[in-house]
Amino acid sequence: MLEIKCPYCGPRDEEEFSCGGEAHIARPLSENSLSDKEFADYLFYRDNPRGVFLERWRHAAGCRRWFNVARDTLTHHILEIYPMGAKPVSKAGRAAYNANWRRDSQAEIAAQPASQKTNKTSSAKR
């Protein structure tokens, strides 16, 4: 059994938690502009790496709050626990985040706010 350190309640048994699957899957803001195949990357496809995996957990039987966990699927070692909305700060966690195929997916690009995309487009024009 894993011992997971809830950001609020401290170390508790895995039994108290529920796993919410892969973290950092942003919902596309403009799904109509995506093809079905591109939208499927957001909706259906999940990573299953051998090594560091970034996933969401919820302290279901405790404070019922969500948080992110960087866990090595090979050793079950928990490298890092960080809040929802944040990105991993550990070197291995950052590497796992950047190496994820999702970063380059059209679905993730379509999940960025319009302001950011406009800036990108305008800077690309220049």
Add this chain to the structure above:
Amino acid sequence: MASTNPHAQMPQITALPDIMPNPEGGAPGLTLAAISGKTLINLRASDKIKASLDTLFGTALPTQPNRLSIIGASRAMWLGPDETLLMIDEARQAEFMLKLGATLKDTHYAATIITDAIRILRLGGARRLDVLAKGCGLDLHPAIFAKGHCAQSLLSHASVTLARDAEDSLLLFCRTSFSDYVTSWLKDAAIEYGYRLDTSPAPHR
């Protein structure tokens, strides 16, 4: 012909008696007392907003995780960063809710009366922690889980909230729908120490 009365009550599965003597003699190792006459309020509000309720409640509501505020017969348990469980005397409920609404006005909060959803038990007796240790992964030793601490966890797969509001006993909150199960589990776990279940609706203090 066998009775087919659809209103007949299902037989209680709690076959264990309410009193099991301590095999070693002396007082039962676990005492269970159902607590009634209390109102439970689930309060959703940020630390900043709930601070304005300190005067109404009588003391500061807990802002530290898994801590408990005690004032008179009232208890306030930290359930989450924006969630608190208040336990007050039932007689105060109407006035309390009225004043709560008047104090918090249009702020972003929710106060829900959940009295009927939760059963409260007071666990006493010298072996109460040994009994809980059979089904709960928390370290409840007084050095760790001291007076003023509370925690939500699982007791033999049932969600419970434990609050240590006294030196010699603790409060257990569980879902009403789980209370038969939790009670019979506690009885079963306490057979070797002896137990006494007091279901008389004596309001606790």
